[in-house]
Amino acid sequence: xxxxxxxxxxxxxxxxxxxxxxxxxxxxxxxxxxxxxxxxxxxxxxxxxxxxxxxxxxxxxxxxxxxxxxxxxxxxxxxxxxxxxxxxxxxxxxxxxxxxxxxxxxxxxxxxxxxxxxxxxxxxxxxxxxxxxxxxxxxxxxxxxxxxxxxxxxxxxxxxxxxxxxxxxxxxxxxxxxxxxxxxxxxxxxxxxxxxxxxxxxxxxxxxxxxxxxxxxxxxxxxxxxxxxxxxxxxx
Amino acid sequence: xxxxxxxxxxxxxxxxxxxxxxxxxxxxxxxxxxxxxxxxxxxxxxxxxxxxxxxxxxxxxxxxxxxxxxxxxxxxxxxxxxxxxxxxxxxxxxxxxxxxxxxxxxxxxxxxxxxxxxxxxxxxxxxxxxxxxxxxxxxxxxxxxxxxxxxxxxxxxxxxxxxxxxxxxxxxxxxxxxxxxxxxxxxxxxxxxxxxxxxxxxxxxxxxxxxxxxxxxxxxxxxxxxxxxxxxxxxxxxxxxxxxxxxxxxxxxxxxxxxxxxxxxxxxxxxxxxxxxxxxxxxxxxxxxxxxxxxxxxxxxxxxxxxxxxxxxxxxxxxxxxxxxxxxxxxxxxxxxxxxxxxxxxxxxxxxxxxxxxxxxxxxxxxxxxxxxxxxxxxxxxxxxxxxxxxxxxxxxxxxxxxxxxxxxxxxxxxxxxxxxxxxxxxxxxxxxxxxxxxxxxxxxxxxxxxxxxxxxxxxxxxxxxxxxxxxxxxxxxxxxxxxxxxxxxxxxxxxxxxxxxxxxxx
Numbered sequence: 001x002x003x004x005x006x007x008x009x010x011x012x013x014x015x016x017x018x019x020x021x022x023x024x025x026x027x028x029x030x031x032x033x034x035x036x037x038x039x040x041x042x043x044x045x046x047x048x049x050x051x052x053x054x055x056x057x058x059x060x061x062x063x064x065x066x067x068x069x070x071x072x073x074x075x076x077x078x079x080x081x082x083x084x085x086x087x088x089x090x091x092x093x094x095x096x097x098x099x100x101x102x103x104x105x106x107x108x109x110x111x112x113x114x115x116x117x118x119x120x121x122x123x124x125x126x127x128x129x130x131x132x133x134x135x136x137x138x139x140x141x142x143x144x145x146x147x148x149x150x151x152x153x154x155x156x157x158x159x160x161x162x163x164x165x166x167x168x169x170x171x172x173x174x175x176x177x178x179x180x181x182x183x184x185x186x187x188x189x190x191x192x193x194x195x196x197x198x199x200x201x202x203x204x205x206x207x208x209x210x211x212x213x214x215x216x217x218x219x220x221x222x223x224x225x226x227x228x229x230x231x232x233x234x235x236x
Numbered sequence: 237x238x239x240x241x242x243x244x245x246x247x248x249x250x251x252x253x254x255x256x257x258x259x260x261x262x263x264x265x266x267x268x269x270x271x272x273x274x275x276x277x278x279x280x281x282x283x284x285x286x287x288x289x290x291x292x293x294x295x296x297x298x299x300x301x302x303x304x305x306x307x308x309x310x311x312x313x314x315x316x317x318x319x320x321x322x323x324x325x326x327x328x329x330x331x332x333x334x335x336x337x338x339x340x341x342x343x344x345x346x347x348x349x350x351x352x353x354x355x356x357x358x359x360x361x362x363x364x365x366x367x368x369x370x371x372x373x374x375x376x377x378x379x380x381x382x383x384x385x386x387x388x389x390x391x392x393x394x395x396x397x398x399x400x401x402x403x404x405x406x407x408x409x410x411x412x413x414x415x416x417x418x419x420x421x422x423x424x425x426x427x428x429x430x431x432x433x434x435x436x437x438x439x440x441x442x443x444x445x446x447x448x449x450x451x452x453x454x455x456x457x458x459x460x461x462x463x464x465x466x467x468x469x470x471x472x473x474x475x476x477x478x479x480x481x482x483x484x485x486x487x488x489x490x491x492x493x494x495x496x497x498x499x500x501x502x503x504x505x506x507x508x509x510x511x512x513x514x515x516x517x518x519x520x521x522x523x524x525x526x527x528x529x530x531x532x533x534x535x536x537x538x539x540x541x542x543x544x545x546x547x548x549x550x551x552x553x554x555x556x557x558x559x560x561x562x563x564x565x566x567x568x569x570x571x572x573x574x575x576x577x578x579x580x581x582x583x584x585x586x587x588x589x590x591x592x593x594x595x596x597x598x599x600x601x602x603x604x605x606x607x608x609x610x611x612x613x614x615x616x617x618x619x620x621x622x623x624x625x626x627x628x629x630x631x632x633x634x635x636x637x638x639x640x641x642x643x644x645x646x647x648x649x650x651x652x653x654x655x656x657x658x659x660x661x662x663x664x665x666x667x668x669x670x671x672x673x674x675x676x677x678x679x680x681x682x683x684x685x686x687x688x689x690x691x692x693x694x695x696x697x698x699x700x701x702x703x704x705x706x707x708x709x710x711x712x713x714x715x716x717x718x719x720x721x722x723x724x725x726x727x728x729x730x731x732x733x734x735x736x737x738x739x740x741x742x743x
Contacts, residue, residue, distance in 0.1 A: 060743020087656035125600035
């Protein structure tokens, strides 16, 4: 099969899946070749809902995703917090540029959070919305997906536990902390196990992701090492 | 007659306020001979009476014992001046359905500045009839008068004692003097003492004061009679102190049929917002806070308030802010008057209308911020900005969403957590040697073994904040790879045992 026939088929499959996305839908390459290969069109589909599960590591993963998005989309980012503990000096480490980040804190009820996320997605003046939410049922999640598509806004649902969950999100990520990669004595570079648990039009996989001062690097689970910076000693 | 031509003032007098308030509390008193009593110079005297008592020969000022002799069935209650005043204040608030300029006046009465409002209710006579009918519905007996000045309205109300007296606008001072000439002296709003002494000189009417020389009058009776006369005639201005602050912009609509549905309120609200925004445009202002007041048939008022993050005069976004909260309004038996007021305004130049938030956004974002702010509180929306401080919890400040303070730089090179606990959480930690990072710490009964650690980084408050010992921060990593920010306060070997806290988590 030639490559254009494959593209046509892929496009048809996506339409059948009902995401309303055709080829050429904007995606955000993560800049990690093994991860991007597992994603449709070589990147995270924009203007859709993605679930990111996990604790502190998941927050860092979201910050890094937003930072990459900020490079291509100058519109502000809205971060809807359940509590009031997001700390900008720590987020900047993952490249997040705080100048265009707005936060709303203390949205503790899921119903309020869903309302706020939907409002934000509909507004269309944002590049991305992060909503810290415990659970979104099928209907709610479907509404968010529609709002994200309509407003052209990317939505990250950041939650702690993998509890049930909405099947309508374009992708689901599970991010957990791993022992850091030593860069000398003491605490090393942050290391995460990043699992793409589900992805429409992509294929599930898992990687070890290292965050070094140069950005992130993915190591496939089977041990395939790609473009690891020279100065990381993985045997350390 | 100066500018007072345009002013039209209504005085609403409740001559039976005290007894009618008592009857409202105890309806069985309605058919009784009733007096409110108080103690004066060691004797109980009547302070106010109801109509039955008056017809039975009782008058305020009578000694209770004498009154009992005349009317053995007299029922008495002690005067409660505070409650009477509170009732009058509530009535003044109610009267804001007609005009924002509603205030208390002397002698159980209210002043309403109805200039420019009367036409909304079908003219002065119709407005007065409407007001009287409603007040009667509350079990009150109001007497009203409308004139060019508060003093003239007050005088006409006392002199004529009719449900409605309307003095036509005065064309000139002579005209005003003629209109008030026959009014009895008590209609001049004087203190009891002044009135007594003027009466003792044989002065009976306002007209009797006209030929007197003003200086002589002022010397003998102080400034009061002259001032009151000038106020009534419109020679000097008398402002009305409104019961609630009068908003800079207010629009109102009176409904022929009481509104009972949300759709009805929405229609009224849209019209009023359009009107309000035109008025704001004319004055070059934008609203930061708006209040919608729905005056119900039963005399109660429902209010909702919305705020904006920047001055606005666009009807549609403002409407949407209200729409979020409209369900809070219970129409009850119907809403008759709807007002929308801009309770806080700021200057808004035409150039500012096309403002942009840094990095794009625009009006859509401002609207979103307004809606989030009205639901969760504007204080919760922030654009975090760096602040010069060594203490981590003070190193970030919440800039307003649309402020433009982008000059400050975020400090680089220091490891900071992604999440900072609002209140540091006490933990138990064990360190081998002072100044060493902990080997282990216990949080919520769970033990964490520290595999790797960085630190200490000593942080202390600015010298003017030095009310607590410095903190030594460590970044520690447990076996699973979770990274925490701990600090130790106090030093080993000192008087007090150092304490450990968890202050944040890293990614």
